[in-house]
Amino acid sequence: MSAKNHEAQRTARQRLAAEREKQKAAERRRRTLIVGVTVVCVLALATVIGLIAANAGKKGTTSSGPVVAPSGAQGKDSLAIPVGEDGAGSTLTVWEDFRCPACQGFERVYRPVIHDLTAAGKLRVEYHLVRLIDHNVGGTGSLRAANAAACAQDAGKFPAYHDVLFDDQPKETEDAFASNDKLIQLAAKVPGLDTPAFRSCVNDGTHDAWVDRSHQAFQDGRFSGTPTVLLGGKNIAQDASLTPEKFRQMVEKEAAGR
Incomplete structure (x- = not known):
């Protein structure tokens, strides 16, 4: 080679x-x-x-203890917090969650006309508080805020505190309302609400079991989501053509028909 x-x-x-x-x-x-x-x-x-x-x-848990309805609650099982005169010509039933962005959106658009109609004695609103976001996302902010709102009802301050909670609603993914301290801090925006009795009610979770029962009623009703806003048995929150002026006309028409 x-x-x-x-x-x-x-x-x-x-x-x-x-x-x-x-x-x-x-x-x-x-x-x-x-x-x-x-x-x-x-x-x-x-x-x-x-x-x-x-x-x-955190999801789907229920509260232990007795079911204590807030002062003045009405309806089946005393699950409705009424705002407005009993003899009003029209009744609006609202199912809402203080952590729900869509509920906040409805409040922002329709709150002024709802306030006008209730003040005029034409509309009575029955608020039902649920904890849908707690179950869907996790956390306890819906429960804690609803309990605090029920405590505000005991103090005769529900409408004002209800509005404060929606005005100061955190992002849906931020469970800021899980803090009782935060809820008590917000109570300072409502004159006369931040009292020892209110603080004790909030911290003790006095109405927690009542909120859970209200949420169970929401589930039993097979509603599609929050807000569910019923006028004459129809969920007007699903009406894409609804406007504040149209809502006013619907309420006044229903009141006139009674």
């Missing part, structure tokens, strides 16, 4: 050996990548399971 051919064979063997080493290195990298991805997936799955487990105790 000539020296030239021998050199060519040696070079070929070197290239083949180098290629094999390259393939082995690639295989090692592939295996490392697979192991790494698997670990990441397992950790991610563990994190998700952990979050689900953490929220499992």
Whole structure:
């Protein structure tokens, strides 16, 4: 064999050996990548399971203790907080959640006309408080805020405090209303509400079981969501053509027909 051919064979063997080493290195990298991805997936799955487990105790839980309705509550099981005169010509039934952005939106648009109509004795509003966001997102802010609103009803300050809660509503994903201190701080915006009796009612969760019963009534009614706003048995919150002026006309027409 000539020296030239021998050199060519040696070079070929070197290239083949180098290629094999390259393939082995690639295989090692592939295996490392697979192991790494698997670990990441397992950790991610563990994190998700952990979050689900953490929220499992927060979602769908009910409050223990006696059902204590707020002062002046009316209707079946005393679940409605009335605002307006008993003899008003029209009644509006509102199911709402203080953490619900859509409820805040409805309040912002229709609050002025609702206030006008109730002040004029033409409309009576029956508020039903639920904790839908607590169950859907997690947390206790809906429950805590509803209990505080019921405490405000005991003090004869429900309408004003109701409006404050919606004016100061946190983002849906921020459970700021879970803090009793925050709810008591907001009570300072309503003259005469921040009293020892109110603070005790808020901190003790006096009306927690009542809020849960109200929420159960909401579920039993198979309503589609909040706000549910019933006038003459129809959920007007689902009427895309509704305006404050049209709402006023509907109320006045219903009142005139009685």
